[in-house]
Amino acid sequence: MDAPRLALVPPRYGPDVIGGAELVLREVAHGMTERGWEVEVLTTCARDHYTWANHYPAGTSTDGPVTIRRYPVVDDTSGKARATVAQRLALGEMPTLREQEAWMNDGLRVPELFHALLDDAETYQAIIVSPYLFWTSFACGLIAPERTILRPCLHDEPEARFELFEPLLNGVARIWINTEPEGDLLDQIAPHHAPASVMGEGVPVPEGYDPEGFRSRFALGDARFVLYAGRREGAKGWEQLLDAFVATVRKEDVDLHLVTIGVGEVHIPDDVAHLIHDLGLVSDRDRDDAFAAASGYLQPSALESFSRTVMEAWLAGTPVVANAASPVVAWHCERSGAGLTYEDDADLEQCLRFIAEAPEAAAELAVPGRRYVLDNYTWPVTLDRMEAGLKEMAGLV
């Protein structure tokens, strides 16, 4: 019997692409290939989600056993419709459906990808599109909805309530969500949504850590530091976090540094430049070691559907300090008992002080975190759930 065929449709794909949803789909691609599925990734030529410039060549390539089909991004619109919608949202108004449609089409579009899937959709047992907000998911998710799985990575943001997304949320065959709070949000936003299952994500478990090596490689000495890893941008709460950290350390009675890794520009005030270390993109090994070397991990994003970095911190035995505005991360912190949450800058300052001033207690706080991740969010466990879901949907059981 031929191997069942699975198509994954992320907006970007590749070992050098930064982004939680993209990383997960890459793991799924490789994991399902190992389990006997023929996996094709249908994606764009873009690497950078700021510019959407066509970086990779169009056409077919491979990522190990995974076939990648890349199609060029078309980005020839003025941005006016996006600006209009942003303005309406800023005023607390809901854009009309027409404005929402224009907004969706006023940015990256990938007509060749759409038509490739239009041609071949029936050759796949299942098509996974993710995340919900991107044109690739919106346009391609409705080509063959009867065999499409939406992995929305839903956040409580105004766009999630756009009428535009109703057909996607209501009409696909299945929805895979990451956590129960994401499911609650889905119920609230789309009461008639397609059948949904909590699939979660997996996190690779490093074989070991070398925190001293990390400190040495990046000349951090013995400095006690908190870590932020990920996209340094407003949507992730980075700027607010930086401001709050700077305000705290400017009080000159908190002995703490901030190390940050990832993409995006970092603007560090001169007077605290010696306390903030922007390492940019680092290797997977350095990233893992950074988690282990940190005294605490900061998760300022209010818009998380899973938060892989929180899991990576807990695996490394590091406590988490997270924005309570993210129901998902707050839920993880509560369930695991290994994280603190803050409502405002005053809370955050106290969390930072706790880590700086009570490092042993902070380390103790983190202890149940590793067990929590191992029990719930490793790849073998997650892929088992996903494979069972795929087989059920495709009638292979």
Place this chain on the structure above:
Amino acid sequence: MRILVVSPYPPIRDGIGAFAVQQVQTLRRAGHEVEVCSPAPSAAHHHLDLRGPKGAVALRRLMAGFDRVIIHFHPDFFYDHPATPSSRITTGLALAAALRSGPETIIRLHEVDRRWVTATDPSARATRAVFRSATRVEVHSPDDVEMMTGEFKVPRSQVELVAHGAEFVVRTTADRAAARRSLGLPADGHVFLCIGFVQPHKGFDRAAAAFRGLGEKGASLHVVGSVRIDDPSAADHERELEALESQIPGVHLHLGYLSDEAFDRWIVASDTVVLPYRHIWSSGVVERARLLGRPVIATRVGGLVHQLAGDPGATLVDDNLQLAAAMRAAVAGAAWSATGDPDDAGRTATGPASTWEFDGPVDRSSVMAEIDRRSAANRGVISRAGAAGRGGSVNQPATAALPLRRLRPVPPPPATSARPGVSTVKKLIRRVIAWEVDPLREQLVRLQKASLQAAETTDARLEELSDELDGEPDDEQS
């Protein structure tokens, strides 16, 4: 063959776009190299503002690289809105020139305004030239063939009658039981379905009114579709349907856009698809219902007559009374024929075909109450199902809504005068200031309607409350 398809295109919500994408899929699978041009950015390969002479020139340039061009024609894609005779002339001539310029061109006609080719219309020749310049005009009904050959003067050899649903494919794998489960519908009971964009001309309110009394027999009517929220008349219609839902047991409104799969799943879940359209050019719902093997009850309008001709699962009705009779017959599992005598199966099985039923004797008061209730629904007033109206008593109490009901909608400024020549000047002024005055007038009318609905809803609630209080036992006496 290199083919260019010109049409609205996903991922926007558009019936013609949904039709076009299926055609594109079929053509590509047949081995053709197909590209799409849409009027706005979309998943199409090209997007052009096709309106006016400039749009026609741009289209002409794009067409040059193709062997065949298929244009899904709707006037709004090509003509300015509103289209004046002079703009129709310039656009029509430019578009005709584009169509004559090179490759084989096929117009798939979705809609056209036949008033543009009347003898008195100065743009008639230019409009005709558009269709005469196409290699072929594809239409969905014999009436359209007649219109194209007669009024638009297109040679008969250039007009082709094509099946509307030729490129449709089934989008759901659910059977009736699974579809009902997934949609939260009961496993039993006759399910009527009205589906598609909710617009006044679709007449879903007619189906709801015709359904009166069938809820008590275990049937249900589901109105499913989305409202084009930027259309004020559609928003008013939505409120009317909500009011009918609140009044008539068994009527359920499910507003929201549907994917193709969900659209088909609703049809599969239904027993009868009802198309109570007031007017329609042609219907994709008919084709999907046929594809999925569900019978339809439809009004005898537009292209429906042709689409349903010879379809054994179809019942055509002429008016609301026949619509109600056909729906009753469907619930009874009997056939109904408009030409049958009063003893035919539908009527004998289900009683007289009327939605006007009264619990007790029919007196003026109960009739007026029902009239009142229905007219309230028409104005979008939400009330409890079965709640009594105000009745027709001479001593009917004054209501908060009454003064508002007596107001006429704000008319456009009258462009008439008894003095010679003044009317023309007024008309000219009216046209010049229309861009400024019309939105204000429209807003006033909407405000007036909203005030009336609010007042009437308040009246209805007060009356329900009053009824409840009247019905409660007096604690002091018990």
